[in-house]
Amino acid sequence: MESPWDELILSFSRTSMFPFFDIAHYLVSVMALKREPGAVTVACKNPLSSWFTAMLRCFGGGILSCILLAEPPLRFLANNTNILLASSIWYIIFFCPSDLVCQAYSFQPVQLLAAGMKEVTRTWKIVGGVTHANSYYKNGWLVMIAIGWARGAGGSIITTFEQLIKGTWKREADDWLKMSYPSKITLLGSVMFTFQHTKHLAISKHNLMFFYTIFIVATKVAMMLTQTSIVPFAPFEDALGRVLFGSQQLSSSSAKKSETKFNGTGSSTSKPTAEASDNLQKKHSKTE
């Protein structure tokens, strides 16, 4: 006989993302699109292109997952209800008289609520991806991790492709050296849900969904409230990195020190501060 707590968690794991959580996800994604330079101009001059970009932002993870499993990437267009919902949100955000939606979104409680609900959808996408990949490859735990990751945070790759085609993608030099926070948190979740699915993690799926969701929502809200980019598991990440890849990191940093000495200026001291403020700015504007 299950306790009320178990029943609560079980009901939580059976919550449908449609329509409210999906609305929050579409809202955050399209608002991030609107804030990009030139997005409003594109919406006026070529609404179809703007609509398509918005759909890629809203359904990007699913599209990437389809591509990786050789399923039709256009499959998301067959889900008429969700397409209609996302299209309505795009239309309201870009063409609402007096920009009412954007003004309402500028209040922080609204942003926090929407961001929190969007994080909830991340859990559901990871779980969906892991389960779906398992139907293709029974023991393919790497495939399950990859598909869970693609569904949960793969939208940015689709966005990158689209910007590459448009010629609007400015790759910054160190982009590929740092994984974004959403990427890391989604990878962690994908690994945990895969090991739970293959019975290597002794926790039930609904419990894991609950605790993982609480964790990512809490950290996201805390990061937005404190305007900080400090990742909660950064110390563990550094320790793991040193254990596995430690000697090369030490030799790499010593190589860097000798480069700095050779340059002869104190530029290395000012660089971390500039880098930290850049990261903070990116975190507020970027979303996946």
Next chain:
Amino acid sequence: MESPWDELILSFSRTSMFPFFDIAHYLVSVMALKREPGAVTVACKNPLSSWFTAMLRCFGGGILSCILLAEPPLRFLANNTNILLASSIWYIIFFCPSDLVCQAYSFQPVQLLAAGMKEVTRTWKIVGGVTHANSYYKNGWLVMIAIGWARGAGGSIITTFEQLIKGTWKREADDWLKMSYPSKITLLGSVMFTFQHTKHLAISKHNLMFFYTIFIVATKVAMMLTQTSIVPFAPFEDALGRVLFGSQQLSSSSAKKSETKFNGTGSSTSKPTAEASDNLQKKHSKTE
């Protein structure tokens, strides 16, 4: 009992594109390729690369449609007859002694005939795409529109990818703000054939094929004869844009006016003329 007119239209809708209309399509596509700077050099130094580019131009729409429906993109290579035909046309165009084919193609009646026949193939491709997508997703009218559009005018996207890989793609700043005329006309056709297929348009398929084909052939020939880029449905397009997206367009144009005033010169008056002549030049050289 059908009238002779009905029988005529029915026979027209059952015409096979092979071989004459396909020849016209391949001819126009490969001639457009030959006119690109450096194409002849590539054909001499690396005939395989030139041949592959020509095949992408000839079969690009089908390839894109396969990618979007997760079918083997290489499937077009299994159709040995069409590949042989397209390859022969490529060979004759690039390696014919004294450039006989190009000299014959330089006569306007030949160009008009080939362009007209190529437009006929567009109808057949759209219809094929819509029907094929319907076999995948019964009520997926968005998928049907997308696949019809991809088959009819998607070759340019495949060409863009190829140029992106080669590094020869120069994206012009406003490219994504304007859809080309072939894109618009194909989208319109795809929408109409999809609604006819889902019984939302009260017209038989062969009638729609006939009238749509007459329309696109007539407009294409008229545009080539008058050397103009005026799109026949531009007024309707503008009106629809103002109704659906009107307020933002007005605010966008007023934002532009204030920008021009701030710049202090009369450059805004000269820009439309330069833009119109650029468009005209593009329409003659570009083809899909």
Next chain:
Amino acid sequence: MESPWDELILSFSRTSMFPFFDIAHYLVSVMALKREPGAVTVACKNPLSSWFTAMLRCFGGGILSCILLAEPPLRFLANNTNILLASSIWYIIFFCPSDLVCQAYSFQPVQLLAAGMKEVTRTWKIVGGVTHANSYYKNGWLVMIAIGWARGAGGSIITTFEQLIKGTWKREADDWLKMSYPSKITLLGSVMFTFQHTKHLAISKHNLMFFYTIFIVATKVAMMLTQTSIVPFAPFEDALGRVLFGSQQLSSSSAKKSETKFNGTGSSTSKPTAEASDNLQKKHSKTE
């Protein structure tokens, strides 16, 4: 009753590539990755990105073949044994204390042995690709050639895509005018194995595998020993080119001569020497 020679060749054709030949292939691929500028830095700062790039180098041909046949590109991740083997080799190469593996690899006999064994895997990949494509398209000999080619030498295309996304791909102006030696040799092999499969070449599969393997291993080792880029079948290639595409080549070279005269300097004489030494350098560093 088969002769001992036939039995020997038959046993050779049934040799499994796992584990030793696969190890050689992964070793050569990852060593080539390590020698690229910045690769060590990426491995220290973002080991996951470095690992993924290494996997693309090791399994690139199979991934491309999957994409072209609309099979899941992630399928290689389901082969846990090979992934574990390739990952171990990546880890040892990048993070071995005192760079022991790289120091051992710097001896020429080790490089020759590894390169030779890698060439053996090329044959197996081509044969696998041709057979696999035949299961899809019975008479599609072009598809069979393309898939055999993709499996045997397609890794470079996947690498190019990856560098394109990262923004580290510097396309040199004449890249698309010259096919690399591995591309040419793989295409030749793919054509031969396809015609053997369709019974157009009167030789048994195991004999063709043996002689083709001997040929590509011998030429590869000879090119590494003599530090030369002279392709053994270049005269036949030139002759075939002149027969099929000859008149245009003559007119193209005469067009070039008139360009050189117009420029007024003797730069055309110095260019071939510089070009030859560039090619030699590229052949030693590039691998597929």
